[in-house]
Each structure stands twice: as C-alpha cells, then as structure tokens.
Amino acid sequence: MTIQTNQDLYARLWDGAEQLRGSMDASKYKDYMLGIMFYKFLSDKTLASFSEYAEIPSEEAYEQYLAADDMRVQVNAALISTLGYYVQPEDLYQTWIKKIENNTFEVQNIKDAINNFNRNIQGSSNRHDFDGLFSSMNVDSPDLGGDLNARNKNLRALIKLFADLDMAELQKTDVLGDAYEYLVGQFGMESGKKAGEFYTPRQVSEVMAQVITSTTDSIQTIYDPTVGSGSLLLTVAKHLDTENRTLLRYYGQEYNTATFNLTRMNLLLHGVQPDHMTINNGDTLREDWPEDERNPQQSKQFDAVVMNPPYSHNWSKGDDSAYEQATLTDPRYQDYGTLAPKTKADFAFLLHGLYHLDNQGTMAIVLPHGVLFRGGDEAMIRQNLLKRNQIDIIIGMPSTLFTNTSIPVIVMVLKKNRSNGDKVLIIDASDGFVKDGKQNKLRERDIAKIVDTVKTRDEIPGFSHLASLDEIRENDWNLNIPRYVESITQEDVQDVDGHLKGGVPAYALENLHVINKLAKAELDASFDVIRPGYLQANIDKEVLRKSIYQAHGVIASKNAYQTSISAFVEKWFARLIKLAPELSLEALKFEMSRDAQQALKIDDVVDQYSAYQVVANLWTAFLTQDTELIQKFGLIQTGQEVVTETNNKGKVIGRNGRVIPKTLVQKVLFVAELQEVTVLQQAAEEAEEAYNTLVEEGQSNADLEAYYEDGKVQKNSIKSDLKDYDKTSDDAILTWLKAFTTADKLKSDSSRAVKKAEDALDELTIARYASLTEDEVKTLLREKWFGAFDADMLKLLDNAIDSELDQLSTLVDRYSDTLSDIQAQKKALEAELQSMMAELVEG
Template identity: 45%
Template sequence: MAEENSTVSLQSGLFAAADVLRSKMDANEYKKYILGIVFYKYLSDQQLYKLAEDAGKDDVTLDVAQETYEDNLEEGDLLEEVKSELGYMIGPEYTYTKILANANNGSFQLNQLKDAFTQLESQGNSFEGLFEDFDLYSRQLGQNLQKQTDTIVGVIKAIGKLELVNTPGDTLGDAYEYLISQFASESGKKAGEFYTPQEVSELLARLTLVGKDYSNGMTVYDPAMGSGSLLLNFKKYVPNSSRITYYGQEINTSTFNLARMNMILHRVDLANQKLRNGDTLDEDWPAEEITNFDSVVMNPPYSQKWKADKGFLDDPRFSKYGVLPPKSKADYAFLLHGFYHLKHSGAMAIVLPHGILFRGAAEGKIRQKLLEEGAIDAVIGLPANLFHSTSIPTTIVVLKKDKQDRSVLFIDASKEFEKVKTQNKLRQEDIDKILKTYEERPADVEKYAHLASFDEIKENDFNLNIPRYVDTFEPEPEIDLRDVAKELRDIDQQINENEKELVGMLKELTSSDDDIMAGLQSIIEDFEEEIR
C-alpha cells in the first residue's frame, strides 16, 4: 500500500508540474520539457545521494548532499568512484539542487540549464543527443527571454518538490509511464503513436512468454519501440529481470530519446540497453550483433507507406516470399522484419489492422506462405478504440518458427472490455481470459475461440478473417405477435384519446374572421371523422 500511495503522489505531482505548460502548447510539444527535466533531476539526485553515501553520510537531504559534494571537490578518488558506478558525473554548478536554488533566489538563467544538458550529453554514447530537441528559447514558452525563463522556472520549482530517487521498486518508472500515457491521451492522434496502452503491452509481452522459462536470461526486440513501454513490460513478468537485454529501434528522434530516458528511469542497466534511432524497414538492424531474439513484440504504425523498391526482393527479410508488401501498406513489411529476427524457439506478437487477415494480391501470397510454413500460431481480435492514435479494431498475430503443426487458434476478444471516458480498455480479466485460452488451445470456446486446422484454412483460401472461424452471431430474441398486437391496440387507443382532447381544445377557439372559423371547422370535422 505504501508503494501504491507513493506512486499516486508522484503521479499527481508530475502531472501538476505539467500545468505550468498546459496552457502554452499542445501536450505533444510540452511533454519533452516535463519528461526531460524529470529525467535530469533523477540523474542529479541519484548522483548527490550516492556521493553523500560514499562520503559516509546516510539519510541526508539533497541540500546536505550538495554541500557534501562541494566540500569534497578535491577528493578525486571519491568523485571517480561515483562516476565509475553511475556512468556520469554532473558538475556541482549544474546539479538540479543548485539549479533549483538559483530558481528560488531569482538568479537562474536559461543558459545554466542549457549548459547542464550539454555537459551530460558529452559523457558518452548513453547520453549523447538526449536533449537535442529541447528548445529552451522557444517562443511557445514565452514571447521574450524573461517570459521563457519564468516558464522554465515554474517547471523547475514544481518538479523540485518531488522525491524521485528514494522510491520503492519501479515507482518512479511507473509514474513516468503514467505521465507518458496522459500526454498520449491529451494529444490523441498527434502523439498517440509513440505509446501503446499498458494493457495491450502486457498482453503482447505475456503472449510471447507462454510456456517459456527465461530465468537464466533472454533478449527482447521491438523494431518500432516508441517510448519503450512495450519492451519494459518484460521486466514485470520475467524472473531475474536484470538478465533481460532490450533491443529497440525508433525512427522519431524525440521519441527515441524518450525511450532512452524511460529505460534509465526503470533502472535498466545501460549495458542491457541496445537502442537505435533509425528506419527499421529501410535498413535492417541489428545486422552485426545478435539477430535471433527470444521475444519480438511490435505495435508499428498501421498501413504506413514504405519504399518497397525491387532491391528489397534480395533482402533476406523478404526474399523467401517472392513478393514485397505494397508500397501503400507496410504492415507485412514490419511483420516479416520481426519474424526474420525471431529465434527458432522464440515467439513473436504484433498488433496490426484487420486488413492483413484478408487482403489479397502480394499480401495474400505472403500470408499463404506463412501459413504453409506453420508460422502463424494465433490470431486474436481486439476491441475497437483501444489506442489513442486510432479508433479502428485491431488484431494480434502470434508467430513461431518451431510449431509442430499448422493449425491456427482464433480468438475473438472484441466484445470484452470496459469503456473509460472516450476510450475502451482491456480489463485484467479480459487479458487473463485471452492468455488462458491461448495457453490451453481448446478446439472450441462458444462465440469466443476456434482452433482451425490447416485444411480448414486452405478451404477458406487462406483468408484469416476471424468471423469465418468464430461465430459470434447473436440471434434476435423471438417476438410474441400477440404482445405486438396488444401494443399496437394500446397505441391506437392513446392516439384516439389524444385526438378527442385536441378536438375539444379546437372547439374552444374563436375568431371574428369568418374564413379562419371556416378553416377551423373543417379541421375539427376531419378529426371527428377519423375518431369515428
């Protein structure tokens, strides 16, 4: 309970800090300021606490730790030890505690924070370029330097109140995830693509872990990692999570940097992070390192355009299928990329639009080839409106390379969810039901699941549209015609009574105009004729 309360308090504090910027710009813009400053404070505070501890002082405040740092500037061995343990060293004039003190006494200048970021970025590849899109002089922050400074000071002071290091477990990481989800929710389609809802992330990760034991370590890969939330779910469900190595690639530089920060705030060792800023489809990666992953998970952008140049037919990711996914829809390009990098004993789970289940031409040929190989293990239909970036219903495809047969399990989970404001959300019971059904692989679950043989799929011309295999039709309830007749009689009677009442009211009307009275009398006679 203490950890839960800590998370809630931290979440509310972090989101309150966003109020400083909320009126100035869209969440897609201001998220980088909030998340970047939170990240910097975490690194700074971690260093101060560690330095004070190594200097023999426990349970100190950040102000005391700052004093300890400044008093020990000549102790080279102490500082080198801290830097060796943490992998960085923030100068005493650039710690968040020093910056906050300057903000409180009115001496803060924007270049102090800018120089602080630059110093951190210079300390190796792990931090290089982290703040390159962090524009402290943006006119969105204010129309002049003073207003820009005032805005950033407001953010610094708000975040300065929060304890970010001495939190239990992954409290900070979870609060950071919450903040990312809120930004995605506020931004909608503008920024939703960089965030996969936690419920979907959990389901994807756990689907690839069914029947596996990775207590001795594993590698996971997300070629379209966004903010890294999907990868980080493995940390929750794998024993000895310190032995997980995370591989991820993201094309958007801002989102890539966000993923790097997210990993560090979830206390993932830098040595276990293999992240890259690049285009997954244009240039295969990883190419020279380990390319066979225990788990591959992905929620790529749906039906995105890609090059699809003929040269890709010689690319080992696509060559065995004889055709390329169409230029207008890269869905299968992402799927084949991930499947190529899957270990023979591993599992892959990818979210895509339903079109990949039944579209023909090149996609149909690729789908048939995968089915003939026995690569597709399950097709799971999800509810509509789960994602901030789109309201369309989606499907999860689970793939394996070591299947013993070519059957496919179909699950229709599209009707099981709860509505939260304008979004639909998978409940824990919904996730558990999907996982239980996937693990048990029953022949049939009425109106929910069906295990289709290869021959059955072949008879359907390799069309994987879920309604072909799972009948969820609900017949209309039988209608009692006697009840319908009685209801019609009651309605007629009510109309008759209303017309009588109306005629009575019309008869009370008078006018000195003979034409009006004649017209009125005609209307009354028509009603009286109908009533009879």
C-alpha cells in the same frame, strides 16, 4: 500536498503538467516535462552515488560534493565507473533551485548543464545510452514563451515541480519509473493522433506481455523494432520473475529522435542498467538492425519480439526510400515471395521482427485488421507465413482502443517452432470492452479471458476457434475473423405455431439454462402442456417470479454462494492487513482476482470473469492505494492518519481520515451521535419543504406579487410590511406574511442546528482517530473494503436469474394471444366501428 502513494505522486505531477503547459500541445510539452524530470533523476543519482563513495550521510552529500574540488578527478572517475555519467556541481538540480530562490537562474543554465553532461559522458563505456538524451528539449523554442523572460518563468515553474522529490529513492521501488510511464500515458491520451508515435495503451501492452510470457519458456532477450516509449518492453519484463527480470537484456530501435530519447529515459528510470539496454536511433525498414555482436555478418535473434508499428505506413515516400532499397535478396523478405506493398508496410515490419525471432521464441505484433484479408502482395505473404506454419494466434481487438486511430486492430502471435499440424488459434475479443469517454477500454476480465484462452487453446462459441491449414486453404488463405468465429447474438426467435395456436414452445423453456438448473421443478409446475411441444403458464407472471426465487435450488445456491463469499472475504482480509514490505502488490492483486475467478464462479450461472472483475474493481476503488499505505506505514498508523482536505483552489475545506473516511467512523463508532444528527437533518428537510410550499403559494397569489422579484421572494419587503400591519387583523395577506416569517426562521434555525451538530460530530470523530485500536481499524477497513462485496457478488447470481425471468415473461406474453384471439378482437373492433358510424348517420 503530502505524497504518500503512487497515485498521490501521479496526481501531483499531472496536475502540475496541466497547469504549467497552458495552451502548448501535449505532444510537445512532454519533451520538456519528461526531460526536466529525467535530469532531476540524473542529478539525484549523482549525489546518491557520491554519498556512498564518500561514506557520508545523504543529507550532507550536496554541500560535500560542491566542496570536493581537491578530489574532483577521482570523484568523477568513480561516478563514471558506477553510473556511466555524472552531473557537475554547478549543474546539479539543487543548484538550479538555489539560483531560482536567489533570482539568478537563467535559461542558459540549462543549456550549459546539458552541454557539460554530454561532454562528461564521452569517456563512459555506456556513452551511447546517454548521448543526446536532451536533444529534443529545445529551451529556446517559442513554444515555451514569446520571449526570454517568459521562457525563463515557465522553466522555473517546471523545475520547482520536481524540487522536493528524491528521484534516487523513488527509483528503488519502481515508483519513479511507474510515474514516468503514467505521464507518458497521460500525454499519449492528450496528444490524440500524435500519440501513436510513442504510446501503446496499457491494456494492449498487458495482453501482449501476458501472451508472450505465458507461451515462451525462457526470456533473456527482448526486442522492439518500433520501440516508441519502451512501454512494451517494460510490460513484458514486469511479468517475469525477479531473477529473469534481472538478467533480461533490452533491445529496441526508434526512428523518431525525440521518442528515441524517451525510450532511453524510460528504461533508465525503471532501473534497467545501461549495460542491459541497447537502443538505436534508426529506420527499421531501411537498415536491418541489430547484428549479432559475436557474428557481425549475422542478425541477432531474440527470445521475444514485440512491436506496435505505424499502421499501413507508406514506406515509399521520399527520395531513396526504404521501399526503393528493399529487394527480395534481403534475408528478412526472401522467403515470402514478394515485398509488402509500397503504401502498406505492415508485413514489412512483421517480417523484420520475425527474422530476428529466435527459433524457440515468441513474437507479438499489433496490426490493422486488413492484413488478415487484403489481396495482392499481402495475400502472398500471408499465404507463405501460413504454409511455413509461423502464425500461431490471431486476436481481434475492439475498435477505438488507440487515441490515434478508431480502426479495429489485431494482435498477431508468431512462432518458428510450431509442430506440423498445429492449428491457428483465432480469438474474437472485439466485444469485450467498456466505454471510457471517446475511447474503448479493455477491462481486467477481458484481458484475463484472452490470456486464459491462449493458455488452454480452448474453442469457445462466439469467442475462439482453432483453424486447421486445410480450413484456411478452403477460405483462400483469408484470415478474416468472422469466417472462423461466428458472432453469437441472442436471436429473438418467433415460433409460428405458437403464434397461431398459442402456447410457449418447450424448447424456448429448455433454453433457460439458469432457471432449469436452479428451479426446474418450480418451472415445470408453473406450466401445463396444451399440446405436444407447447405449454401455457398456469399462474400469474409475478407469482411465477416469486415461485422461482423461493425454489429450494435457488435458496440453496444462494446460501452456498454466501458461504463461499464469506470464506473468500475471511481469507483475503487476513492477507491484506498483513503485508510484507517486499511483497508485490500487483502480484497480490492478480492472485486475488484469479482466486475469485475460481472460488466465486457458479458453472453455467455466474461467469468466472464477472467474479474476477468485481475483485479488480475493488482494487481500483480502494485496495491499490490502501494496501500501499499499509505496506509502508503499518496497519494502525495508516488507520489513524488524518489529513487536511482542500478544494481545487487550495482552500482548506475540512479534515478527514487518510484511508478510513470519517463518515465510516461515525457510522460504526458514533451510532447515537449520528442518529441525533440524522433527526436534526430530517427536521431541517421538513422545515425546508414547509418554507418552499409557502413560497410557491405566494407566487400563485396575485395579491402577493409585490413580494417577488424575478421569481425570488423579497424578505426585506416582507419584514418591513409586517411591522405596518395590524397584528390582530384576519387579513389573508397578513396570515401569509406571518406564516412565511415563521417558516423562514424555522428553516434558518434548523439549518444552523444541523451545522452545529455536524461540526461537533466531526470534531469528535477527528479526535477519535488518534485512539483507534488495532481491532477498530480492522473493523473499519473490513467495512470499507468488503461492506458491499457480498451484495455485489450475490447480485451476479440475481442478475443471471432476473435475466432469464425477463425472457420468461416475454415468452408468456408473446404466445398468450392466438390467431383466433386476434381475429376475434379484430371482429369486435370492426363491429364497434360499424355501430359508431351508424350512430353518426342517424344523427
């Protein structure tokens, strides 16, 4: 498999993981795969740094490094100074590969390499960031195989998976870190309930990161007290500009040692310098960490704090538990009146993070919904947080976002510098999601709406509310979201007077906002007033629907919308085909989606976030991969590239364009040839239909049952018997045999003709790629990316109109029959019944 894009790399690594881990639990296999991947990175970085130190080409680095015995001390010192570590020549990944090829590799080679690495870093000032990194990778574990040979075989296969990847080169563009993060996420989804130890879903991280970065003026330090894999820290960093991301210092603490190792690997693979990261393996609740380096007796405070602690953790378990050690003299808890309950440490984690938040900083924490309304000690802590004016935002999320729990969670945002009188923004985002298998998933539009509301602090009916302290006090300090944000449901209002006397209520028609905005005159003309406040349709419903769509306002709106769509496409197509190498594609996606949100909305008709999502879907479907290739290889080379396609067993099944599919090239550049193939395909379909008709006729004819077995026609029997029949006979069986034989031959001939024509057209098409001009590539890409875009956008407008037309049709039907009409129908039915009964008596 040729690797050219991030998605290619992700697919290859995860496919390899799925094949190699067999029946091993994903939460265990991740330690081996991610550990071996990271060791390859350390090895490649060692060679890359040696290449720079020795001023030799990178392709010579391995052999020269092996041969540098006479200067080994100087080389090692230089590598420690540059990297903070080095891998010995005999322990290099490349040496492992050679041993595998020579069939001399042993499991002991990995154990020796790790021991040597740990010994070599002892003199490094960054020793803490590398020490014990591979402690959770137990290569003697029976999980890897029942005996030494099995473990050796499985480890060899895993090592070979990364053999051809230059990790040092991949790290330069964040590809390596993103691939690692992708694998962490995949292992998280596969690990189920165990995923909570190390993984926060990407879309939740995105909400927290964008909220943090949009509400904090400057972020130079960030802290996660339950750091997991480090994904929250890295997601926040991704939303900072280059200068601030370079300056950022990362802090985190993690209780689980395997996950602690995962964090450090993740940060290093993302290019975080060792002197910019301080990650500790410890119990956040048991020991207050970190202290200020300059003032050892003072806690360190941070510009941003993010955390996703274990939900409702029992912090009283075990001897000498964190709960038993906790007291109200602890400065983390002393201002809040009580400790968190011993079986629910949610507020203990929150107060720890808040204690380490700088006065100008912002904190975001994921918590179970219960912290908003549970009583007892939690009620007292919640009340004190509110009285101290430290809760800024509450965001209610959909349920089942996490693989380790189905309960709904919230993101709570806290600040220490809120002005007196500032209200608490409460957002109910629980309905904004899409189903993804068993899980719910936030869409890009859902994230954008949450973040926009945080920025504007607008009150949106059914979505957000600004709650004053007085209002919260009146609710007895209960922050349960439904108390503040009423869910908006489309109530099916039944008007009693309308049912009794007939007629659509005028207010029901006025509530059709889209139709009233675009076609009010046509709507008014289609109804007559039958009494004050009630109207009756004067035309058929289908005529009414047609009248609305032919309304001047609807047509004008569609034309204006089409103009806006065309302008948007022109603008963005021009940008997408000219991508500077240093341009962030993620930032470009965000900018394009935001532009659609503003340029392609229609107030009160097309929702701005619907337009946002159409563009986000475009990136998911095509643009993420295509633009990456264009940025790397240029427009023409990308458009001309052809690749060999294989099935899941590795068998070659054909060739196709890497970015431009051959079906699109045929549609645009081989119109006549494609039409010829289409004609042959239609003829083949007709031949197939005629054949199937004869088969069905034969099955229903008892005289022909000898030619069927288990419902299948026996062609050999037909061929044999046909020879023995008198060809001049008018026998019905002979007639069917002849017809069937003719139809069977026509079906086969037609099928062969189609295959021959398709193969010939495919051959022409593949040959054509090499001569595609720049203009042709542009035409084809425009069709691929935006061929359906106009229709998708216009559908948003049509959907808005159709939704209200359906409501209108329901209203007309609902109030067409009055009470007197129903009573008359009832009398008629009763009379009919009496008549029928009388006839029965007489009979």
